[in-house]
Amino acid sequence: MVLYNFRVGDLVVVQDSTGVLLKQTSKYWYYFYKNQEARISKEKLWGYVDIGKVRIVMPSLKYRRRQKKMRTLNLHGITHKEVEEVVRSFLNFVELPCQIITGKSEKMKTIVGDIVTEYGWSYNDKNSYNTGTLVVHE
Secondary structure, eight states: OOOOOOTTTTTEETTEEEEEEEEOOOOOEEETTEEEEEEEEEEHHHHHHHHOOOEEEEEOOOOBOOOOSOEEOOOOOOOOHHHHHHHHHHHHHHHHEEEEEEEHHHHHHHHHHHHHHHTTTTEEEEETEEEEEEEEEE
């Protein structure tokens, strides 16, 4: 998982293609990809990084801060035995609100829900058609 903020000049890797981050505004990152300039919201870019669709290559970690906002934890491929440790580690690091992708497993949702409640926070489904993602908030 990428923990640090992005910077201008970082490489954006999607499958076999590479792009370069050009500039940022309060809501968007602009990047050069496949011979054209494009933009993506910061929240959407972090979501893609967190679920593994996009990889960011950082030439240096010097003077970088940890990115704690707009984070998503994807529990696909994590066994029920490992979930508690992974979720606790994530919740100790992240700032709220955040998202946890549980999939359709009711047991996984129950485990995550119990941990979130133990922290004194609340959660709900992301929306009515995506019940496999929980949004955690205070």
